[in-house]
Amino acid sequence: MSGSSSRQEGAGTVAFAAKAAFRTSLPILVGFGFCGFSYGVYMRSLGFEPFFPIIMAMAIFAGSLEFIMASMLAGPFAPLTVFVMSLVVNARHLFYGIAMLDRYRDTGALKPYLIYGLIDETFSILGMGHIPEGADRRWYYFFVTLFNESYWVLSTAVGAFCAGNLPFDTRGIEFVLPALFIAIFVDSWQKEKQHAGSLLGLVVTLLCLIAAGAEYFLLPSMALIVFFLLLFRRKLSSAAGGAQ
């Protein structure tokens, strides 16, 4: 990466940054260990071969979306719904990118990988802006991203390959999907100052489900949610602005 003036020192710098990144990313291993494992088991319980969750963990690399994709892949072919769903579920990533614009500016050849791997957990570590003392900033970014991805892909693979040989019956493991979104929903509910957005999502989707049925309610729900958010923009942005 940097100049070839001192290869010895370069290797030491990289190793030091890797160690620092391993220490700060360790808590992510615990959370991903469980979620990735359940994701692998869940995909198998839907009848997919082990390589599906592993490929998806690397290609999509967005935990909550992968869980939704699992259930969508078990249904009919719906390319537009999948595309729009992926955009709205991951819209929050726009924010991470905006926040990291300047910090990633000088990362050179590492930059494409850093952008590809800018998931919630990586942003939760790097977004704070703290770099462990003595660690090279760019390599530290790289290893936090790499370790988080490894935790996710490895725990998914372990779940996918162990699924058939678990010492217990996995009946009811389907609940991991609602549990994930109820947890995120409650977490987001507790952090927000006003609940108009959360309630809007629940109510609009429920009405669309009743009106359009389980096969077709997602696209109208997403369209109406964006429509109402834009309609009440003035009100909602002043309320949200007060929260910042």
Next chain:
Amino acid sequence: MTPVQTAVMIGLAALATQLTRWTPFLLFRRRTPKVISYLGMVLPAAIWGMLVVYCFRHGPLIAESNGLAEALAAAVTAALQAWRRNMALTIAGGTLCYMMLVRIFY
């Protein structure tokens, strides 16, 4: 679905995800459009609500269930998150609770 259709679905999900990650670096170098920052701020909360409903779009998760196990496990999951605020613990606790309930009830 055919294998090609499955691959297309996975590819589109990957493409859309990468779009949300690359857009700021490719387009918003100087200035982020206000409507994008606004949507980035308010959209997630609404989408989490949508996804909770999505999970129960077919009603109960397993055929034998009348919905009681789902309602109880959902309440336990929400309470666990509100109380401990630990995402991994909540997901594990909620899922185990449901796995236990379906064994007791059905």
